[in-house]
Amino acid sequence: MSGGPAEPVLEVRDLRTRFRSRGGSIEVVRGVDLTVAPAEMLGLIGESGSGKTVTGLSILRLLPDNAETTNTTLRFKGQDLDSLGEEQFRALRGRRLAMIFQNPVGAFNPAKRIDWHLREIIRRRTGQDARWSELARDALVAVGIPQPDRVLRLYPHQVSGGMAQRILIAMVLALEPDLIVADEPTTNLDNIVERQILALFRKLQSRLNAAFIFITHDMSVAAALCDRIAVMYAGQIVEVGPAHEIFEAPRHPYTQGLIATATALKQKAPRLKEIKGELPNLASPPPGCLFAPRCPQAMPQCQEREPPVHGEASHLVRCHLEAQA
């Protein structure tokens, strides 16, 4: 959707994030470019260690102290985020930018009831306290919570994981941010609840007109939910394009592998397709393509040169095979 008529909500150019440790430093996000349009849901997928969570945290400046982002252009609705100081950025985050984490219970203040949380959010958005209880109740009803008045009086530990995630979504709904980063928001939930919550995300997105970055390792979830999908491997985006194209005609061998493993389980294949091997050690990355050691289609040049990005603006692939096609 880059080049579309609407100004993108978020533009990320050459995002690089390093972690310092005793032995030196490791670059875990290695030059990520992303664009998210208003009301667009972008799926960011990859296995653990691929850098997808760190990408989300980098955008929201929520990195731990031993990590730093360098050499990056981040634009939010045309505004250059790098020029903002900590104070100004914090005002933006929690108002125009929001993040939903994997563990919903950890996102609450355990000493405060649910109503306190929603009241804070509503006050932050409207700048006043009037009608907050009405708005809070509406938000809970909108996420399918029966008996909102009862739930408002509960403490976070008194609600189930699925309910906590619903309440968190209600809080986002009440905040009406422009950009929401959701990091594996349903991974800890049972599958019926997961499905309900995912459907809720879809509803929420059309209602808020917000831009969404949906981080997941589940290809089938991304395909059902997202407009576009960016596939991350070892800190880089190896393929990005419209969800249906990525799912039906994946071009990068890693994407093909991810989809094959995800769909083989559903089709009761006699044996599951595996992606052999493991992520490379980014402290000493292999030369050439980072996926080459695991790639079933690797060619001699893959071990020598890093592949450039091929394709058209709407569908990009970082693979040497593209040059031959």
Added chain:
Amino acid sequence: MTAEQTLLKLENLSVAFAVSGTEIGSHRRFRAVDDVTIDVAHSEVLGLVGESGSGKTTLAKALLRLYRPNAGRILYRGVDLASLGERALKPYRRDMQMVFQDPLSSFNPRHTVFEALAIPLRLHRICPRSEIPERVAETLKRVGLSPSLKDRYPHELSGGQLQRVAIGRALTLSPSLLVADEAVSKLDVSVRAQILNLLKDLRESLGLSILFITHDLHVARYLCDRVGVMYFGKLVEVGETDQVFAASRHPYTRALLGTLEEELSGQRLEETIAPPSATGCRYASRCPYRVERCATAHPPMEVVENGHAVACYRWRELPW
């Protein structure tokens, strides 16, 4: 199933915990596993599926006698483990091994892989000490790891490698039954496929019986011969994998099998968001097909066809 084929049979097993009540100092009993009867044959993979809190893990821990059941029998090779003392249990403990969900927390962080694999051999005096290094190397090879990993510490291995070591550790004692509790749930899709293939291979080469606990029905369908579905302590449906997946009768099983696509397009009858019912059918509070009768008592298991049973009053009349 004849008695000879049965390795393990749980009869009317119940496990209850005391939980604090609404009044200070008051207690009530919470039945985490409630009157469950199910069996596992030699070389069979039985899947146990259900959401968190359904009692799958409690059931597994009770059959390994990590919890003491309140009622019912655990017949393992015809012997009732529920009534045995610790000393009499020891040979059975060796014969039944467990693999847990989070591999990192199931290892001692200060022990190397070698130590982790050698301790069970020493504890049960499986082989002379001099043979231990050879046994450890064999184990690592059997689960697809290089023996050179033996000097690593748990934090130096990836999740997938560590889960392989956990499976290797469970196998060092040559058990007949492996209990795998959400053993692939925390792993990435690509690594999950590796571990599932490994379990499938091991089951074929060693003739292992596996009790495979998962909340992921696709995983259960891939690996299991038979599947039992649990809801809030009750077994609600059990049968051959194909019976449960292609011809499921229980509304809860149907709900579990629903897809995100159906959810997004609104094709499904919506489940109510509600805690389980305390009286009557446990699932009634959420069930879109409930009728008055469902509030009377939890329905008994009824046989649908050979090997396929369901606990629902309305299974004959539901629209599938």
